Amino acid sequence: MHRLRTCAARLRPLTASRTVQNRSHKQPAAPRTFQPIRCFSAPVAAEPFLSGTSSNYVEEMYFAWLENPKSVHKSWDVFFRNANAGAPPGMAYQSPPPLGMSLSSLPSAQSLVSAQPNVEKLVEDHLAVQSLIRAYQIRGHHVAQLDPLGIMDADLDSFVPADIITSSDKLEFYGLDESDLDKVFRLPTTTFIGGSESALPLREIIRRLEMAYCQHIGVEFMFINDLEQCQWIRQKFEKPGVMQFTLDEKRTLLARMVRATRFEEFLQRKWSSEKRFGLEGCESLIPALKTIIDRSSANGVDNVIMGMPHRGRLNVLANVIRKELEQIFCQFDSKLEAADEGSGDVKYHLGMYHRRINRVTDRDITLSLMANPSHLEAVDPVVQGKTKAEQFYCGDTDGKRVMSILLHGDAAFAGQGIVYETFHLSDLPSYTTHGTIHVVVNNQIGFTTDPRMARSSPYPTDVARVVNAPIFHVNADDPEAVMYVCNVAAEWRATFHKDVVVDLVGYRRNGHNEMDEPMFTQPLMYKQIKKQKPVLQKYAERLTSEGAVTQQEYEEEISKYDKICEEAYERSKDEKIMHIKHWLDSPWPGFFTLDGQPKSMNCPHTGLSEDELTHIGEVASSVPVEDFTIHGGLKRILKSRGDMIKSRTVDWALGEYMAFGSLLKEGINVRLSGQDVERGTFSHRHHVLHDQNVDKRTCIPMNHLWPNQAQYTVCNSSLSEYGVLGFELGFAMASPNALVLWEAQFGDFHNTAQGIIDQFICPGQAKWVRQNGIVLLLPHGMEGMGPEHSSARPERFLQMCNDDSDMFPKITGDFAMRQLYDCNWIVVNCSTPANYFHVLRRQILQPFRKPLIIFTPKSLLRHPEAKSSFDDMNSGTDFLRLIPDVSAASRSTAAVKRLVFCTGKVYYELNRERTTRGMEADVAIARIEQLSPFPFDLVKAEVERFPNAELVWCQEEHKNQGYYDYVKPRIRTTINRERPVWYAGRDPAAAPATGNKHTHLQELKRFLDTTFNLEAFKGLS
Ligand SMILES: Cc1ncc(C[n+]2csc(CCOP(=O)(O)OP(=O)(O)O)c2C)c(N)n1
Ligand SMILES: [Mg+2]
8 A cells, every 4th residue: 555654744753762772882972063064075075086986986985984994994994084083185094004004003093083072973973864865865766656546666665765764763774863853964965955055954854855756756866877967867856946837837738638638538439449558547648758859859859759559659649749630530440441552550550750840949840650560669679770860861970859769668668678678779889879768658567467477676667777777757647747757858868868767657547458357357456546536637636726727727628629639530531541651650752753652663784884893892902091000811801802803703792892882882871780790700791990009990991982972881789689680670761772781690590580570571561651671681501500500591581471472473574673562572592792792782773672681601701613703793784583504504405304493502512513423414503593572584484494304492401491382382383383393402300400510411412412313203293
């Protein structure tokens, strides 16, 4: 039950006997008088050896000394004794005694301390008061009244910390008693409760601390290891009178509460049986967000990007982003037809983008809410990536113009690891958005699960402590307190550009959704909720009793908004067609036609002129800055690059260089992010050179290619996949004119980012009509490296492709482009550097955006045959979706007995084996480089070239993995199912690869045998 609160005015008197008994053994019976004395903070600051950061250390030592003088070094003991005894500045410090000498042999210390015995007691009492103040600053939030229901404690614990003064006997903890309550104490510089006073009676000190830290706001900040930031927060919450609002502010707040509340009531009245995940019980979220936005706008922010879960989303769309109400209401009409292609999404997932004038600041502001899946918190890194990109494009290097707001549910915030991953991006140079304001809609429940079963941390917000973000818990039934903390949060972000959390502690008036019965599982909580007066009513009563509004004004405000809703409802009936594109969170102005179509269905050739290739190659082989010493090994690598360029050849790394470098020339920004991407996990890339003699001096030659080129960002990420891939996806969302790539360290690690792949990348366009050109580079290949370092799981990506395996498509002139346009993503496995180069360039030169999944090789990075000539990259050349056989088999195609289709690096193993066995005339090998969308036309042509050949699909992966299940039905469709497609590859298996090198080689030998044994499939059909 609600904790019984006490404040200084109600402190219980101590009994005389206890007072005497408890104090007598601790204190000399000296008379106590109050007189100005040296307090710790001021004189210590005057000590010559103390400055800046050392004061934190001194503080620690000091508190340790207070608890037990023996716990610190003797020199500190002497110092604190002398300081307390009134030694003048500069005199308190004594050199440490030589080893072995006892404290008693230090005459000066002894004489100072013993000279003023009463002062010591005074100092102790002052220090006790300082400790008490500090206790409230650290632990006051544990006793703040945060739960509007008064049932639970927001920190899951009804324990009152021993050092918080809830009754006068608690004073004993500090060696104080009731008689000290009216004594005046000097206030330390680490508190602002005095306002203009520098000393206060203890009773008043406690009362003010209670007011600052134990009412409807609980502030958690003392873990922040920055004194300036702590002082800033203390000031915001401790200064007397900080929580005062003008009449206008109160009336605006009431009007916002009216809108928030009546919106939900309206939906409930009209569509009582529809799910909407209403905000009832936490309606103050709406004024909270509006306050944050108003204040941030006043501070110069003109673009706010938001991400949020289901709870209250429609309300936020209506009352914060200001989506037209009829557009929201028509979503409830089940007869509404979808006008757009794609599957669409439920109404509480859709995004939104709106540019408007902020009425409070009269400044332009763009608000967008990102579309998101049901997967709670998955949108967090996406919002951050999009925010970073918007900052990048407008040159907002310190986040003064663009900011993000993330909303969370209490259970999800505590439970989902992506929250932690996202926090860890917050201060990394290439990922920071310079401070995010997090708002937790803490209704103290997650579906049917109580907080005690949902988290092990006291608060749902504890995860934020890892990045030193202050956390402001606030009782959501006190709208003014909510508004206050939101103002402080916005100011914090504008001042320090760091994350901050507002924890809105409310309740959930209905079940998880409006159809759900909460009494099954939370009977007592819901009995209390039924009795709970709605926050709007409480606040209206408060303002009317204060005389801030009249009852009539309040009622008029309600009927005004109800009328707005009714009129919009009438208009919504005219909406016959639902356009998801009206719910776009990231429009790309100018990229499409006005109808949202690509401007053409052509892609220019992706090849480059000889000069461009040579120039990029030369920069890639050089150190383009003066006096820069690179590692000897790297010198050799650059030299061999130079040699390749002279012989008009590229390897994998150079192919990539050519693609990036040429796009930069064309004004396309390129961003490559992932673990260890700068050097490349396999040490092949070396995009960032490190001076061997000057710490942290680096050079990115890619940024020295052309005058006025676009920017190349290459950044090693934190060790996260889910967070970083989400971030890059968000970055890619902001503009179509950037090549954004995320590379997994080994391809299989992408599966810890599965939610981003399954929920955003694969179906994003279908759900939200929003294109995205992100590129995933997934190292893949069976190299005997064991189960976790072999497979990027092509089968999973292919299984999620939306092309039809059973339909042979109509082959028209623009078939290849149309196919790309229609697919949900592109999956390739290139076998040559030239093709890798082309597919990267095509990604930008094609007139629309699709996610591109590239399985990248490991052994081919240095394979002597995996090189391409400039001839394959010159002007007029293009990406090859299929590389036909070019061996002797192609000279006498009718005689060829077997046509082997494959993809990726296994081609080189097959080719070598064919040569070894002398079977060039018998076996043709064709490489399918673009797996999806499937090159039906080219496969058909290749099959027709070898009319008498058996068809085999060869892969190095296990049969139930890799490409077989995807490719086989499509080849069969291509050949009208007239002939079998045989399988040569590893047997089905549970793990992607063996950990045993010998087994690996055995398996390789076995499937190569099958591939080249022309009898292998005889008699089978
Ligand atoms: C990643 C994920 N796991 C599970 C769910 C299913 N789910 C939907 S809402 C919900 C409870 C969320 O509780 P909370 O975060 O406190 O938000 P609230 O609904 O209380 O606002 C759950 C478990 C989900 N949507 N996403
Ligand atoms: Mg909840």
